Amino acid sequence: MIALHAPRLRVDRVDAAFAGTAITLALASLVAAALPSLSLRVVAPALDLALDTVALVVTTSVATLAWVRYRERRETFALYEVAAFLAFAVADGAAVLHTVALRNDSTLTTVEPGQEQLVVFAGARLIAAGLLVVGGAQALRGRPVRHPAWVVAGTVAAVLVITAAAHLGATLPALVNLTGGPHDVPVMTSLGVAIHLAGAVLFATAAWLTRLIWRRDGATGDKYVAFGLMLAAFAQLHAATFPGTHPGPVTSADVLRLGFDLVLLLAIEAEARAVLAALRRANQTLTDLRTIEVERAALGERERLSRELHDGLAQALWLAKLKIARLSSDGSLTDDARQLAGDAAAAVELGLAEARQAVLAMRIAADTETSFCSLMGRYLEDHADRFGLTVEFDCEPGLPPLPARTQAELLRIAQEALSNVRRHAGASRVEVRVRRLNDEITLSIVDDGCGFRPADEADTGFGLSAMRERAGLIGGRLAVRSEPGLGTEVLATAPVGPSSRQGGPPP
Numbered sequence: 001m002i003a004l005h006a007p008r009l010r011v012d013r014v015d016a017a018f019a020g021t022a023i024t025l026a027l028a029s030l031v032a033a034a035l036p037s038l039s040l041r042v043v044a045p046a047l048d049l050a051l052d053t054v055a056l057v058v059t060t061s062v063a064t065l066a067w068v069r070y071r072e073r074r075e076t077f078a079l080y081e082v083a084a085f086l087a088f089a090v091a092d093g094a095a096v097l098h099t100v101a102l103r104n105d106s107t108l109t110t111v112e113p114g115q116e117q118l119v120v121f122a123g124a125r126l127i128a129a130g131l132l133v134v135g136g137a138q139a140l141r142g143r144p145v146r147h148p149a150w151v152v153a154g155t156v157a158a159v160l161v162i163t164a165a166a167h168l169g170a171t172l173p174a175l176v177n178l179t180g181g182p183h184d185v186p187v188m189t190s191l192g193v194a195i196h197l198a199g200a201v202l203f204a205t206a207a208w209l210t211r212l213i214w215r216r217d218g219a220t221g222d223k224y225v226a227f228g229l230m231l232a233a234f235a236q237l238h239a240a241t242f243p244g245t246h247p248g249p250v251t252s253a254d255v256l257r258l259g260f261d262l263v264l265l266l267a268i269e270a271e272a273r274a275v276l277a278a279l280r281r282a283n284q285t286l287t288d289l290r291t292i293e294v295e296r297a298a299l300g301e302r303e304r305l306s307r308e309l310h311d312g313l314a315q316a317l318w319l320a321k322l323k324i325a326r327l328s329s330d331g332s333l334t335d336d337a338r339q340l341a342g343d344a345a346a347a348v349e350l351g352l353a354e355a356r357q358a359v360l361a362m363r364i365a366a367d368t369e370t371s372f373c374s375l376m377g378r379y380l381e382d383h384a385d386r387f388g389l390t391v392e393f394d395c396e397p398g399l400p401p402l403p404a405r406t407q408a409e410l411l412r413i414a415q416e417a418l419s420n421v422r423r424h425a426g427a428s429r430v431e432v433r434v435r436r437l438n439d440e441i442t443l444s445i446v447d448d449g450c451g452f453r454p455a456d457e458a459d460t461g462f463g464l465s466a467m468r469e470r471a472g473l474i475g476g477r478l479a480v481r482s483e484p485g486l487g488t489e490v491l492a493t494a495p496v497g498p499s500s501r502q503g504g505p506p507p
Helices: 013-034 045-073 076-101 116-141 148-167 190-217 220-241 252-328 335-365 372-387 404-425 464-473
Strands: 041-043 249-251 390-395 429-437 440-447 477-482 488-495
Touching (some): 045 076, 076 116, 076 148, 116 220, 220 252, 464 488
Antiparallel strands (some): 041 249
């Protein structure tokens, strides 16, 4: 025999509400039993029919939702929920047909109460409660369902057989002793009391098992179903204590079952909200994965381009430099030709340095393991060595890791800004500062060059358009402050976290 081990007891607001509801219902039931005059009994066939109709719609909906859960997740308890709530639905459907279609009385005033449907309800509820107990125990033990179709089909067939036997004149044991018309209070037989008490015990057990399953799996709907089953258990107690007939009288048991149906509606709504929340989380995960994949593709493309630049353009420029050097050493050259060769060598040397800087920038941008400050420092040190420009670098310590795309674009902005300084500003010194301001990172590049009036220059003149586009790709912005003779400051700002605009293709 396999022991059923419950999770360690943890009391929270749900447990407190569960216990409080059970205690309240128990006290109310004791008061009603001690003072029968307080018990609810109203002869209202139309209301009784309405309650049966509501129950039919709700139980069918819950069975459908449980079936979807079983098909998607193969949850053992979900399959037993399908069978149990189909048993409820068949009994409720039989009650509606028995009251309206078979009686053919739209006003319901001439409907004579009987106990045929009471037998159907009693049998269906006993079967449903038993299924929920078995399903809960199986789920907690982790046992799969071997023959799911037999569980569902067998349950429906059993309730249909009970319904047919009750309404087609078969001799069945009486659950109540009818003493007269609909206004007379029937008396529950010993068999009826035993059946309803057994149902109460089974529903209470099923409520507890469902609570344990909710504790283990966290399915929102199971929490509400546990509360509903507790109401169903007390409804069975009230039915045994204050019996009724069908159709006609509405008793406290019917009111508790209405509460059961309302709680099931809340379970459906809670499950729908949980599904929508899960879909939103899945969509966000897909978006994040897409962003990561785009960044990975961009970094891979940069690595490929850096290899092509190093193995192609840089090697070709190096070869051209050697050829020009050999040409310059030719004694037959005129002074003008030698001057032109020297100019060509200088141009090739500059192009080679630019190519090496581009290769370095691309390789550094593809490094996602090193901090942004270290990468920027490495690039600026190489730039200063190659071009003889004094670069002072100041980076705020403790900066958070930046997204790979943000890191790469800020490095490219710095590369473009330094290239402009070298080509156009005539500066001798550059200050590069990296700071964090709230949830943004700022990159400031200040030179002591000749400066210019930004409003008088086209964006393409100093590569400002490209830098602005790069800042925009990472959800940031770019500002340029400059005056003739007072140097220039390029200020790039970008969010520290991932930006919603980083999912686009790499530039």
